[in-house]
Amino acid sequence: MKFSEAQSLVVSEVSATLDAVSDDEVAALSRSIAEADRVFFVGVGRVLLALESVAKRLGHLGVDTVVVGQVTEPAITPADLLVVGSGSGESAIPLAIAAKAKSIGARVAHIGANPSSSMAAHADVFVRIPVQTKFSSGSEVSSVQPMTSLFEQCLLLLGDSVALALIDSQGIDLASLWQHHANLE
Template sequence: MTCKDEYQDLFKTVMKEHLSVFEAQDVIELEQFMDLIVQADRIFCMGVGREGISTRGFAMRLMHLGKEVHWIWDDTTPGMHKGDLFIATNGSGKIGHIQYVTEQAKKSGATVAIVTGSANQVNREFADFVLFVPASVFNGTDSRAVKSIQPMGNLFEQHLYMLFDIIVIMLERRLKLSHEAMEARHRNVE
């Protein structure tokens, strides 16, 4: 197989995987997740590794939408309270320190939303809402998730970035914002 043939075979396979995940996404859950974002006074986000990178990009865009957003490990992050929304990305549902912070967020009175590819592993005692992204994850994939030829949690991590971007576009429309309004909130000191 030539490099060109292998490349084309791989990108077509990966694109089919993403299409399958998009088609399997529960849109009712998606809408409920967006409702939580719209209603929140403040939003706190957390994720680790590559799924954390996707979540950090989402936090940035939520700020561009005009929401007050904080990343859990930033030194300037304030305490959570009732009326706040905590969004934790926990692909496998089993990442210990995310579970700990989730428990603390719940105790603070914040609403807790978990985004995961393994909903059956999430501790529902501390989750007010679970958004199941049906993409295979590293270390604990839900049997309903789309399987992948890719290593570890690639499909979930990649898909999360695209799904979050689509959510932002839907929220932009729902909130009757423009690209220009979002751009006006972009950091201007770089």
């Protein structure tokens, strides 16, 4: 397959998937982010890589973000939000961390594909990215890409879209974002 064919398939799948994401669910996530003192992120594998990018971008907006497991991770409190990325909603580490966050009183937002997953017991907010995961029901957007690439791609773009919506709703001047950019590079 040529690059042009492959990229066309990838872009087509991403577009179809993001078109199927609920505006109301994303609005609830955006509100939860805006209302939280700190926003913690947890995921595993490539999902974690996408979430780290989302955390970094929201940090540029002045949101106090933390990736779970960082050596400088502070305590989570009831004033905070934990964003869990897990397509299946069954990943053991994110499930355990979500349960712990809820026991402390923090709010939990789950971005995933399966609204009936074990994570549903912990989530205050759910954003469905309707793609196939390792536990597909058959009603999701299908993909020719390996494994859960489509979920990870859409997770990153959903995060960038949330950031853009927050910039707009909070009237943030784009030029001012540079004050939060790393400067030791």
